[in-house]
Amino acid sequence: MSTDVTDRSGPGIRGDGAVGADNATDRRVRRLLFGCAVITVLTTLAIFFVLIDNAASYFFGAKLTEMLLGASVERTVTFTEFFSGTRWAPDHATPGHGVLPIVFGTLAITVGAAFVSIPIGTATAIYLSEYSSKSVRSKLKPTLEILAGIPTIVYGYFAIAFINPVIVAPIAETLFGINMGRYSLLSGMLVVGIMTIPMVSSISEDAMSAVPDDLRNGAYALGATKFDVSTRIVLPASISGVFASYILAVSRAIGETMAVTLAAGMQPQITANPFAEIMTMTAYMVKMARGTTAVGTVEYQSLFAVGLLLFVMTLSMNLLNDWFKRRFQEEYR
Amino acid sequence: MSSETDHDLFADVDLGWEHRKNRIFLGLIFAASMFGVLMLALLLFDVATDFYVGLTEYNINLVDFFTRDGSRREELSGFRGAIVASITLMVLVTFLAFFVGVGSAIYLEEYAPDNRITRLIEANLANLAGVPSIVYGLLGLAAFVNGIGMGPILLAGAIALGLLVMPIIIVSAQEALRAVPDGVRNGSLATGATQWQTIRNVVLPAAMPGIMTGTILALARAIGETAPLIMVGAIFINRMPRGPFDRFSAMPTQIYNWANEPSQHFIHLAATGIVVLLSFLFVMNLIAIYIRHRYETEI
Numbered sequence: 001m002s003t004d005v006t007d008r009s010g011p012g013i014r015g016d017g018a019v020g021a022d023n024a025t026d027r028r029v030r031r032l033l034f035g036c037a038v039i040t041v042l043t044t045l046a047i048f049f050v051l052i053d054n055a056a057s058y059f060f061g062a063k064l065t066e067m068l069l070g071a072s073v074e075r076t077v078t079f080t081e082f083f084s085g086t087r088w089a090p091d092h093a094t095p096g097h098g099v100l101p102i103v104f105g106t107l108a109i110t111v112g113a114a115f116v117s118i119p120i121g122t123a124t125a126i127y128l129s130e131y132s133s134k135s136v137r138s139k140l141k142p143t144l145e146i147l148a149g150i151p152t153i154v155y156g157y158f159a160i161a162f163i164n165p166v167i168v169a170p171i172a173e174t175l176f177g178i179n180m181g182r183y184s185l186l187s188g189m190l191v192v193g194i195m196t197i198p199m200v201s202s203i204s205e206d207a208m209s210a211v212p213d214d215l216r217n218g219a220y221a222l223g224a225t226k227f228d229v230s231t232r233i234v235l236p237a238s239i240s241g242v243f244a245s246y247i248l249a250v251s252r253a254i255g256e257t258m259a260v261t262l263a264a265g266m267q268p269q270i271t272a273n274p275f276a277e278i279m280t281m282t283a284y285m286v287k288m289a290r291g292t293t294a295v296g297t298v299e300y301q302s303l304f305a306v307g308l309l310l311f312v313m314t315l316s317m318n319l320l321n322d323w324f325k326r327r328f329q330e331e332y333r
Numbered sequence: 334m335s336s337e338t339d340h341d342l343f344a345d346v347d348l349g350w351e352h353r354k355n356r357i358f359l360g361l362i363f364a365a366s367m368f369g370v371l372m373l374a375l376l377l378f379d380v381a382t383d384f385y386v387g388l389t390e391y392n393i394n395l396v397d398f399f400t401r402d403g404s405r406r407e408e409l410s411g412f413r414g415a416i417v418a419s420i421t422l423m424v425l426v427t428f429l430a431f432f433v434g435v436g437s438a439i440y441l442e443e444y445a446p447d448n449r450i451t452r453l454i455e456a457n458l459a460n461l462a463g464v465p466s467i468v469y470g471l472l473g474l475a476a477f478v479n480g481i482g483m484g485p486i487l488l489a490g491a492i493a494l495g496l497l498v499m500p501i502i503i504v505s506a507q508e509a510l511r512a513v514p515d516g517v518r519n520g521s522l523a524t525g526a527t528q529w530q531t532i533r534n535v536v537l538p539a540a541m542p543g544i545m546t547g548t549i550l551a552l553a554r555a556i557g558e559t560a561p562l563i564m565v566g567a568i569f570i571n572r573m574p575r576g577p578f579d580r581f582s583a584m585p586t587q588i589y590n591w592a593n594e595p596s597q598h599f600i601h602l603a604a605t606g607i608v609v610l611l612s613f614l615f616v617m618n619l620i621a622i623y624i625r626h627r628y629e630t631e632i
Contacts, residue, residue: 022529022530025527025529026528026530032436033436033440034444036436037437037445039433040437040454040457040458040461041453041457047469047471047472050472050480051471123365124362124368124369127362127363127365127366128366131363132366140370143373144369146373147369147372147373149554149618150557150614151557151558151585152557152559152560153585153592154380155376156589157380157603157604157607158375160593160600161603161604162376162379182595194372197372225351225355226355227351227354227358230358248463255464255465256465257465257466258589282467285467286467286560286564289563289564289566289568290563290569304471307467310467310468314465315464318459319460321463
């Protein structure tokens with residue numbers, strides 16, 4: 001090993017071979033650390049592999065790996081049934097394999113949550129970046145960070161013990177005469193909206209704070225009011241960061257599990273009634289994991305088909321976010 | 334706006350309306366900013382009152398709560414098994430994720446050449462951070478619980494959580510390493526130290542407070558994660574785990590079980606569990622803040 005080291009270290013000052021040994025150590029460490037970094041790539045590959053491998057057995061009756069070893073392929077669930085069926089009950093005696101009801105649940109929660117987090121988060125960001133005094137800012141920012149650091153299970157508890165019985169149920173009963181159960185779509189939307197406010201506000205605020213003061217001062221010099229500057233100068237100038245925060249919040253809402261499971265329930269259905277119990281894709285996965293689902297059954301396999309769909313949805317959101325940042329990022333120096 | 338007017342620059346501008354518009358806008362965005370604060374206050378208030386009502390009206394005894402394990406019977410239920418499981422998880426996650434995470438960060442910041450492989454690793458890191466936590470649970474379930482036949486044991490949960498927090502640890506460690514000024518590195522290299530000697534003796538000690546802070550915050554994230562643990566089967570287990578190869582239910586999964594029960598007694602047990610979980614988070618954040626402030630001035 002020392003032969004290929006000596007020419008690297010050049011004329012040795014110490015000349016006792018220790019330099020060569022040190023360099024050899026350096027390269028061994030470098031290789032070891034590279035191995036550490038590769039683990040993160042392997043994790044992604046493993047996620048892909050596990051999801052596709054197991055989802056394959058849901059659709060074709062055999063895992064990808066088993067197919068390669070020559071297992072017979074039979075269509076157990078067709079893609080048409082999966083993507084267009086409107087009854088989701090893979091664990092039922094007469095199973096339904098249409099994923100639409102739980103995709104609806106996830107999208108309904110996501111859209112509803114966006115209606116809460118996007119306006120409130122953006123307004124908070126404008127307030128923090130443009131209006132608040134330093135002392136207010138130094139208190140408001142950490143407070144919102146606390147909101148972001150609270151575990152999702154606690155939000156789930158907040159929904160089932162407070163938002164649903166104390167806020168949503170009385171509204172349903174007094175205004176619409178609906179006697180509501182423990183779970184509702186609306187409380188799921190609200191609680192996920194509340195949890196994603198800090199994501200929108202902090203990332204948007206970073207983008208707004210990066211807008212140089214010259215732009216603001218230019219507008220003021222033309223007689224613009226603070227409202228004009230905030231909405232017509234700062235917001236458009238920071239729009240790439242602001243949109244990135246929206247996409248992140250949406251991605252987070254799609255993958256959100258515990259809060260929606262405890263808030264919105266486990267009843268797969270497509271409904272326009274915000275006081276009805278629904279089921280998201282993640283809630284279905286929790287339901288299956290709670291049950292005594294045996295490995296190899298179609299229920300177990302459905303878990304991975306849903307998981308793969310969820311993964312693809314969040315991944316495309318993240319890629320969209322990347323693309324957006326690269327495409328529209330304005331650099332102010 | 335005023336180009337057509339010769340005499341009065343502001344003739345077509347209703348200044349009173351402009352004024353009102355500004356005040357309405359400020360009112361709106363201030364109210365929106367307070368909404369988040371209000372929700373946080375409501376959440377904490379709700380948990381605190383449910384905790385208090387549990388102590389007074391449902392006779393939840395805190396000593397019993399900390400010395401008993403979970404139970405199907407509400408009056409016999411405690412949190413000891415879940416607390417022990419969560420602490421064991423934290424220790425295992427630290428072992429699994431800390432060294433690999435910091436190692437990756439050192440490679441990416443100190444060694445990695447600017448080539449396609451490095452960019453791939455970096456892009457992949459950003460992507461991993463956006464993967465929903467429940468997907469890590471699926472990975473744990475398929476690869477470790479059933480794939481290599483571990484079963485729903487503590488170690489499987491720790492692996493899922495370890496992989497989940499790894500990107501967080503790497504990114505925070507990278508930031509800490511980046512904060513070490515290059516002059517320090519060059520000084521060490523100029524004395525004839527190899528790159529690894531420089532990292533080990535100079536860069537790492539300087540970056541350690543930042544790395545520790547980031548790791549503690551990542552662990553705080555892990556201790557509250559529920560979905561991956563449910564996916565690997567950490568649910569409906571009431572007794573205390575006897576080591577990393579035993580079945581388990583941690584604090585968040587136990588809270589989920591209780592919160593899902595229709596009985597009010599269980600709901601208040603869940604609130605008590607949440608107070609304990611939030612106390613853990615509070616202490617971990619305090620430690621992180623302490624480390625950050627204690628060593629802040631040294632570089």
